[in-house]
Amino acid sequence: MTVTKIALVGIGKIARDQHVPALAASDAFELAATVSRSGGLEGVENYGTIEALLEARPDISAISFCTPPQVRYDGARAALAAGRHVMLEKPPGASLSEVHALQAQAAAANLSLYATWHSRHAASVPAARAWLADKTIKSVRIDWKEDVRVWHPGQQWIWQAGGLGIFDPVINALSILTEILPVPVYVTGADLRFPSNCETPISGRIQMGGPDGPLVESDVDFLFEGEPLWRHVVETDAGTLTLNEGGAVLDIDGTTPATNGAEEAKLHGEYDGLYAAFANLLATGSSEVDLRPMTLVADIFTLGRRLEAPEFIDPTLQEN
Ligand code: NAP
Secondary structure, three states, X not given: OOOEEEEEEOOOHHHHHHHHHHHHHOOOEEEEEEEOOOOOOOOOOEEOOHHHHHHHOOOOOEEEEOOOHHHHHHHHHHHHHOOOEEEEOOOOOOOHHHHHHHHHHHHHOOOOEEEOOHHHHOOOHHHHHHHHOOOOEEEEEEEEEOEHHHHOOOOHHHHOOOOOOOHHHHHHHHHHHXXXXXXXXXXXXXXXXXXXXXXXXXXXXXXXXXXXXXXXXXXXXXXXXXXXXXXEEEEEOOEEEEEEHHHOEEEEOOEOOOOOOHHHHHXXXXXXXXXXXXXXXXXXXXXXXXXXXHHHHHHHHHHOEEEEEOOOOOHHHHHO
């Protein structure tokens, strides 16, 4: 098998928790360098800027970006301009228009661009999609509730414009929704609560329509204490499908079905799946950029009524 040298840009929480272990386990990639403002990883060559890496290491043909969305575009554009294939963490950028620009740039240069949605690689998502494929969807309920102080301590970019606030995790729910439903959905309304000191929302309610009228109701909250609730409940003409734990656990009318692909997916985590998919795109000379989850979020911000919420103080930042 061809081993592709790859660099990781932005060595924060998700790079350390998921990308580094997935790359260590991958036969298709070798982590050859990092770009990090804070030193990177022990034992891995590090560059302070993407430009320095691109200049010094023409042998690294793929770059994977784990930076916050607001600073993703310039680096990705530079990487493509230097003839490198690019993989993007979710959301693929700060705006739809900048991702469209990257798509056009990659296509013109015959390079692979992969906009990842890690939650689509959760263990039970393929089985949920397969089961729903021939059903009539009557309603969908999404609850996406977690404690930002536990899951994103100190991440100030989430509260700055382009960081999406609660929609940083909720876009994962929408990536699953658009993957498993056999029908398209569109946003019809939203109430978004913005803390008085933040540029992005902390909680909200969202409504979406489907082919026959109202279809999806969603309640999302970034101040939810205790065990997180990452759940889709889909009512169909043939029973109720529940996906729990962010797509990991499937239940149909109270029983766990024998699911195709779930055992395989449990053995290999979501990020093993992402890097296997990227290797496949490189091998076939293709790109994958599905912007439906990000389009829904953009529409939620366009249609959402802005409501005030109390100031949000990140306890991690208060301690420092
Ligand atoms: P993070 O912990 O804040 O890490 C982001 C890293 O990007 C920083 O540590 C920093 O690394 C680098 N960076 C470069 N410019 C930056 C800037 N202006 N502000 C802040 N950091 C900057 O964030 P993360 O949780 O890893 O999230 C990064 C991306 O992954 C986001 O798009 C997020 O949605 C996605 N993601 C996160 C999770 C999760 O559970 N945390 C899960 C899946 C996906 P250096 O110091 O090395 O330069």
